[in-house]
Amino acid sequence: MNDLTTLAVKADPLDPLVLDFVEWVAGEKRSYADVLDVWKTSCPRLTVWEDASERGFVMRVHVPGHGAFIGVTPTGRAFLRRHGRPLHLSQQAGDFPGPLAE
Numbered sequence: 235m236n237d238l239t240t241l242a243v244k245a246d247p248l249d250p251l252v253l254d255f256v257e258w259v260a261g262e263k264r265s266y267a268d269v270l271d272v273w274k275t276s277c278p279r280l281t282v283w284e285d286a287s288e289r290g291f292v293m294r295v296h297v298p299g300h301g302a303f304i305g306v307t308p309t310g311r312a313f314l315r316r317h318g319r320p321l322h323l324s325q326q327a328g329d330f331p332g333p334l335a336e
Contacts, residue, residue, distance in 0.1 A: 266302035
């Protein structure tokens with residue numbers, strides 16, 4: 235394979251949407267219900283939320299007395315930095331320590 239073919243194989247068509255999703259989550263405290271409402275889809279091929287969580291960019295955490303929230307992990311913040319997203323989002327301390335909690 236040549237370099238162009240290798241890049242095409244490595245590129246995931248959902249990457250731009252995953253990046254937008256992680257950036258959106260990083261923008262402010264997001265409840266699980268809000269994230270579900272804004273990012274739900276009936277298309278089985280559009281797995282943005284699932285892809286972001288499988289890559290360890292976001293996770294769900296339960297806050298006693300307040301419910302479930304979705305936050306960006308340190309890996310997710312690094313993903314934002316690699317793609318030149320706003321420093322105020324990408325350089326905050328990570329919200330949560332690991333991948334999506336089930």
